[in-house]
Amino acid sequence: MDLQTLLDQRKITKYHLSKVSGVPKTTIMDICAGRSEIERCSAKTVQQLAKALDCTMEEIMELSSPYDSATGLPKDKSYLERGLPPFLMESIAAMKVAWKKLDSGEPYLRWDCDYCNLQTDINNAEVNQIINPEQAWYLREKYLRLERA
Missing domain, CATH: 1.10.287 (Helix Hairpins)
Known part of the structure; x- marks a missing residue:
């Protein structure tokens, strides 16, 4: 599952997640668009996302991007x-x-x-x-x- 799918399931917008977590909206948008990978985020960012989404840091780290970081094309x-x-x-x-x-x-x-x-x-x-x-x-x-x- 990727971050965008998780947000869609919970009916949370990227803007709302940014406000609740304190993570810049551009960072969240980049993760959802596949321009940034969660694995490359700081521990603080992962912690803020986990807290805002009421899940563990490990669960956040397991989220994958739906896009290939090398090509920008969908993995599926x-x-x-x-x-x-x-x-x-x-x-x-x-x-x-x-x-x-x-x-x-x-x-x-x-x-x-x-x-x-x-x-x-x-x-x-x-x-x-x-x-x-x-x-x-x-x-x-x-x-x-x-x-x-």
Whole structure:
């Protein structure tokens, strides 16, 4: 969980947390936006946040940023699956079924067809610029279980 999610759950604004805790609003905004990491905050800041949010300093330290500090992109990459064309969604659905059967030990003789169809559809969508290379690799890693070299 991240700080913004905790604030949303408790229906507390960043402004209110700043006033109650004494932590500058910009610091709270930077933590919520992923520009600053809680791990890099001073013990005093963590203590003030913990007291204001009625939790322990350890619980505050366990909060993570939803953003990768190096790239600024969300850690949860599921946004890369939004807006996919129907033909790609169908291939993904078929591959999900295939992996479910294979992972459970059920014999499934058409998995290689599903795999090749999905790989072809990802490549087709990427070459025709329906999806970008980042989306294509995300889909390959997630659904074809490929790793980038």
